[in-house]
Amino acid sequence: EHCFSKKADGFLYCEDVKVQDVMETVEKRPFYLYSKPQITRNVVAYKQALEGLNSIIGYAIKANNNYKILEHLRKLGCGAVLVSGNELRLALRAGFDPTKCIFNGNGKLLEDLVLAAQEGVFVNVDSEFDLENIVVASRIAGKKVNVLLRINPDVDPQVHPYVATGNKNSKFGIRNEKLQWFLDAVKAHPNELKLVGAHCHLGSTITKVLLFFTVFQVDIFRDAAVLMVNYIDKIRAQGFEVDYLNIGGGLGIDYYHTGAVLPKPRNLIDTVRELVLSRNLNLIIEPGRSLIANTCCLVNHVTGVKTNGTKNFIVIDGSMAELIRPSLYDAYQHIELVSPAPQDAEISKFDVVGPVCESADFLGKERELPTPDRGAGLVVHDAGAYCMSMASTYNLKMRPPEYWVEEDGSVSKIRHGETFEDNMRFFEGL
Numbered sequence: 001e002h003c004f005s006k007k008a009d010g011f012l013y014c015e016d017v018k019v020q021d022v023m024e025t026v027e028k029r030p031f032y033l034y035s036k037p038q039i040t041r042n043v044v045a046y047k048q049a050l051e052g053l054n055s056i057i058g059y060a061i062k063a064n065n066n067y068k069i070l071e072h073l074r075k076l077g078c079g080a081v082l083v084s085g086n087e088l089r090l091a092l093r094a095g096f097d098p099t100k101c102i103f104n105g106n107g108k109l110l111e112d113l114v115l116a117a118q119e120g121v122f123v124n125v126d127s128e129f130d131l132e133n134i135v136v137a138s139r140i141a142g143k144k145v146n147v148l149l150r151i152n153p154d155v156d157p158q159v160h161p162y163v164a165t166g167n168k169n170s171k172f173g174i175r176n177e178k179l180q181w182f183l184d185a186v187k188a189h190p191n192e193l194k195l196v197g198a199h200c201h202l203g204s205t206i207t208k209v210l211l212f213f214t215v216f217q218v219d220i221f222r223d224a225a226v227l228m229v230n231y232i233d234k235i236r237a238q239g240f241e242v243d244y245l246n247i248g249g250g251l252g253i254d255y256y257h258t259g260a261v262l263p264k265p266r267n268l269i270d271t272v273r274e275l276v277l278s279r280n281l282n283l284i285i286e287p288g289r290s291l292i293a294n295t296c297c298l299v300n301h302v303t304g305v306k307t308n309g310t311k312n313f314i315v316i317d318g319s320m321a322e323l324i325r326p327s328l329y330d331a332y333q334h335i336e337l338v339s340p341a342p343q344d345a346e347i348s349k350f351d352v353v354g355p356v357c358e359s360a361d362f363l364g365k366e367r368e369l370p371t372p373d374r375g376a377g378l379v380v381h382d383a384g385a386y387c388m389s390m391a392s393t394y395n396l397k398m399r400p401p402e403y404w405v406e407e408d409g410s411v412s413k414i415r416h417g418e419t420f421e422d423n424m425r426f427f428e429g430l
């Protein structure tokens, strides 16, 4: 079952807590509301799917970097995938085991690579210059670095171009024809580099995974894994002892709430299980969205309703500053009101928009909703991944507070909302 649902009384609940009740007890501004038990359930689903395999769940911190959430994920046994020095620092601060952490990215900085080398995290090699930097970092840190080669498999994940990463013209990874150069470079630096595996990441929001009752779908994760295992065979044939296959993240979720059957962690893992076992590999996965997106809603207040031309608008206090995915990727995130509409309420089509001075400032378009009262609660679902972590302070809309519902039904704040005074602090002493 899912943490956010409408119960018989017509109100929206997070676990057993009425969202309306939370709204009445917290500061009146947009806020993120999470279910801690749902985070646990999502991790457990991956753990169960991975049973019988040696594996690391590398949670992609970019999806959501709330410190309290990170601590929780770490306690559940997750490792972490990092794409900046600060994400690495945060993961270490939150107590993640460095040997379950992977430092990834196409523009890793030397100083951050030095930290990664000192701490003993895995590092993905993305390019020639990246390899050179890792060698230098290893020397500065005085430690050998465990590296994986990030392969660009040229697989089309059939997703929005902004979130596809494994195509041959993307900025990420190493193409087939250059593999030998990298193997030779690793061989030339036996004191600095230990090649332990291969990595790929196809893209994000992927829902094309083979389910046994939808046999006509392309199974791109399996296609990619086959390719990757071939690479590993080639690499092993040159005497490298590589043990890790990292298939990245990318599993999509049910943003549309249509009840369609979508691939679950189990389906994803099952498509690669035999391959991984056949080569006696450790499997690394890097889920972000599928661990955290569905655990959260952005809760907003309706400021008013207006009509222009043929369009109806619901104007809310949240905006593209708090949640940019609809504006940036034309992403659909489900929207609903937290309280039941009166029986006779008329349903109309609304664009749900914020107060920001941009026409791109929308959270949803053409949504069928009853006309809400001013002050009514309106949620944007599946806001746990790439929402708060991509929030900005555009128009000086300070970033919102975050709360979660705990196992015992209590609600606690897990991040303060930013304030105007926070902004002024950057100018102190100038």
Ligand code: LLP
Pocket: 060, 063, 081, 104, 163, 165, 201, 203, 204, 205, 248, 249, 250, 251, 286, 287, 288, 289, 290, 325, 329, 385, 386
């Ligand atoms: N591993 C690597 C190397 C990645 O680049 C990413 C995401 C992940 C793992 C995690 O992917 P996930 O399981 O979350 O799909 N801002 C976009 C998504 C960008 C994803 C970037 N890379 C969005 O809001 O949809």
